[in-house]
Amino acid sequence: xTVDHRQDLLEPVRYTLSAALYPVRVxxxxxxxxxxxxxxxxxxxxxxxxxxARLRAQHLLYEARLQKLDALEVxxxxxxxxxxxxxxxxxxxxxxxxxxxxxxxxxxxxxxDKGGEAGVYRGQPVLDAHGVMGQVDKVGPFSAMVRLITDxxxxxxxxxxxxxxxxxxxxxxxxNLLELSSLPNNSDIRAGDLLVTSGLGxxxxxxxxxxxxxxxxxxxxxxxxxxxxxxxxxxxRSQQVLLVRRDETPRQAAADAPPGEPSAEAAE
Amino acid sequence: xxxxxxxxxxxxxVSIIIGYLLTVLPLPAEAEQLRPDWSAxxxxxxxxxxxxxxxxxxxxxxxxxxxxxxxxxxGAHALAFALVAYLTLKLHQRIRVFPLWQQALSVLVLxxxxxxLLYWINGLIGRPAADxxxxxxxxxxTLFWPVVFVFLREIRRRYRVQ
Numbered sequence: 001x002t003v004d005h006r007q008d009l010l011e012p013v014r015y016t017l018s019a020a021l022y023p024v025r026v027x028x029x030x031x032x033x034x035x036x037x038x039x040x041x042x043x044x045x046x047x048x049x050x051x052x053a054r055l056r057a058q059h060l061l062y063e064a065r066l067q068k069l070d071a072l073e074v075x076x077x078x079x080x081x082x083x084x085x086x087x088x089x090x091x092x093x094x095x096x097x098x099x100x101x102x103x104x105x106x107x108x109x110x111x112x113d114k115g116g117e118a119g120v121y122r123g124q125p126v127l128d129a130h131g132v133m134g135q136v137d138k139v140g141p142f143s144a145m146v147r148l149i150t151d152x153x154x155x156x157x158x159x160x161x162x163x164x165x166x167x168x169x170x171x172x173x174x175x176n177l178l179e180l181s182s183l184p185n186n187s188d189i190r191a192g193d194l195l196v197t198s199g200l201g202x203x204x205x206x207x208x209x210x211x212x213x214x215x216x217x218x219x220x221x222x223x224x225x226x227x228x229x230x231x232x233x234x235x236x237r238s239q240q241v242l243l244v245r246r247d248e249t250p251r252q253a254a255a256d257a258p259p260g261e262p263s264a265e266a267a268e
Numbered sequence: 269x270x271x272x273x274x275x276x277x278x279x280x281x282v283s284i285i286i287g288y289l290l291t292v293l294p295l296p297a298e299a300e301q302l303r304p305d306w307s308a309x310x311x312x313x314x315x316x317x318x319x320x321x322x323x324x325x326x327x328x329x330x331x332x333x334x335x336x337x338x339x340x341x342x343g344a345h346a347l348a349f350a351l352v353a354y355l356t357l358k359l360h361q362r363i364r365v366f367p368l369w370q371q372a373l374s375v376l377v378l379x380x381x382x383x384x385l386l387y388w389i390n391g392l393i394g395r396p397a398a399d400x401x402x403x404x405x406x407x408x409x410t411l412f413w414p415v416v417f418v419f420l421r422e423i424r425r426r427y428r429v430q
Contacts, residue, residue, distance in 0.1 A: 010342050017336035024285060024337065028292045101292040104338040105301045106390070106398055138339060145339050152396050173396055236297070 011139075015116065018140025025101050025111065025143060032100045091205055093127075094118060094243040099143065108148035108171065110134075112241060115142045120243060123203055127242045131209040131232030132156065132197060136243070148235050149210065150175050158210050159198040160189055166198050167227075169210060175235050178211050180227035185218050187225065195229055205244055274321060276429030283310050283420060284330055288337055301401045304409030307334050308382055309416045311349055312375060315356040316364055317424055327353030340386075341393060348385040352378045372413045379406035 043051075096114040103109045114120050116139045124136040126146045134154065137147040149156050150171040158180070159166045165187055169178040183189060193213040199206025211229035218225045287307040295303060311330055314322040331349035335342045355378060356363070363374050383406050391397060423429075 014336055014342055017333055021288070021333060021337050024288045025292065028289050028294070032294060100294040102294050102300055102303070102338075103292070104340050105303075106395070106402070107339060109339045153394075 011122070014138060015140055018115075018138070018143065022140065022142050025099055028101045029099045091244045091246050094120070094245065096120075096144075096241050096243055098239060098241065103145065108134075108151035108154075108173070108175070108235075109137065110146040110148065110241075112144050112146055112243075113142070114243065115140045115144045117141050119245070120144045125204045125208075125244045127208060127244060128233045128238040128240070130234060131211070132204065133233045133235060133238065133241060135203065146241070148175075149231060149233075150178060150235060155181075156204060156210060157198045157200040158195040160213075161194040161196045161209075163188055165189060166200065167195075169195060169229060176230050177214075178229045178231060180213075180229060181224070183225050183227055184223070185220070185225050189213060189216055189225070189227060191215055205246060274430060276424075276427045277321075279423060279427045279429045280314055280318075280322065283314070283423070286310075288334070291334065292337060302404050302408055304405050304412050305379060305382060306409075307331075307345075308349060308352065308379060309375070309409055309413060310420070311353060312356055312378060313416060313420045315353050316360050317421070318429065319357055319360045321430075322353075323357055324350045324353045341389060344386055344389045345382075347389075348382040351385065352382055355381070368414050368417065371417065372410050375413045376406060376410040379409045382406070 094114060096112040096118075099111040099113050101111050103111060110133075112120075112126075120136055120139055122136055122139055126133045126135060132149060134146050134148040134151070136144050138145040147154055148171070149169065150173065152171050152173040154171040155168050157166065158169045165183070167180045167183050169180055172179055180189075180195075191213050194209060195211045195213065197204040197206055197208045197210055209232050211231045214228045214230045216225055216227050284307065287310040290306040291303070307330055311322070311327050315327065328346045328350040331346035332343065334340075334345040334349075338345075359374070363371055366374065380403070383403055387398065387402065
């Protein structure tokens with residue numbers, strides 16, 4: 001147990017055990033899977049048409065936004081070239097589906113249906129449509145476990161989108177609460193501020209929304225302000241998640257940090 | 269030493285797999301923390317019924333797989349199950365002759381012991397302490413014990429597991 005907790009020596013063992021247990025997971029997932037299938041199957045034509053129209057409209061909207069984004073990205077690259085700094089190359093995503101199996105209720109873990117065989121690796125960031133969900137913690141060949149950002153042993157480096165103040169958001173064990181650590185009493189942070197990943201530590205890519213500040217409590221007797229935030233991702237409702245993979249390590253980061261350096265947000 | 273022919277091993281295996289299924293079957297969020305330790309109940313039954321076949325080693329393996337299944341520290345459930353299997357093995361001759369409700373009481377103690385070990389291990393690796401709900405699965409498991417016992421006994425007799 002100590003070995004498992006302190007080092008990663010037992011990862012292969014877990015990988016094998018996980019493979020052996022995959023059928024159990026599939027069986028447990030089966031009832032909800034079939035009910036989903038049935039619901040899809042017996043949808044009326046009208047419902048499908050409506051859904052299709054709605055999705056088409058949404059798609060158009062996103063396309064329009066994406067056009068603007070392309071232009072902005074090119075501009076960004078140009079500006080960065082002027083500043084002579086490295087530009088982080090694009091990321092590719094893998095879509096995985098949640099398996100509805102219950103895990104240990106005292107840790108915030110999720111089971112997804114993609115594993116090592118699909119290229120999932122330990123520490124890979126996991127997002128949903130609204131924000132960062134967590135990172136891959138345990139990998140099996142056909143499935144993996146994701147540790148949510150609200151798990152008490154998880155911390156994620158963030159910055160305030162408005163002014164770039166950096167902090168670390170620590171999980172509380174409560175599904176809709178994060179704590180920001182080490183923010184001085186006089187720092188410029190307000191309720192409603194958007195927190196995005198800062199990219200420090202090199203595990204989470206920069207700029208993804210994480211949470212929104214809920215409350216800032218300042219106690220003059222304490223050195224730091226007590227800041228709580230609400231995660232943006234639907235941590236308990238999402239069906240599908242995105243696994244982000246960095247295509248190319250940015251030049252600077254690769255030069256600065258030796259590989260294998262334990263990063264700030266290591267899961268445990 | 270009399271030679272006892274072992275057969276019906278697959279029945280034990282299937283019952284353990286069913287235990288795993290019940291362990292991960294999705295439940296509503298409120299009921300999730302009340303779920304009894306199904307694998308523990310099943311292990312205790314088999315150790316009571318067939319102490320010469322199912323012992324500490326099997327319990328340890330079952331616990332190890334359970335750890336991989338629910339994502340706890342590898343070895344936590346293994347240790348707890350092995351210890352409980354050992355105690356059951358020591359006491360099986362006494363527990364066997366108890367009436368069902370007294371058996372359920374002994375099972376309560378064993379299940380509480382599992383919880384206690386898991387609680388300690390959680391504390392050791394620095395996770396926040398759980399609240400009182402953490403202990404309820406042992407109670408609920410005790411309530412389920414007569415059902416598990418009678419059901420598995422019927423199965424064991426029908427398939428003549430020895």
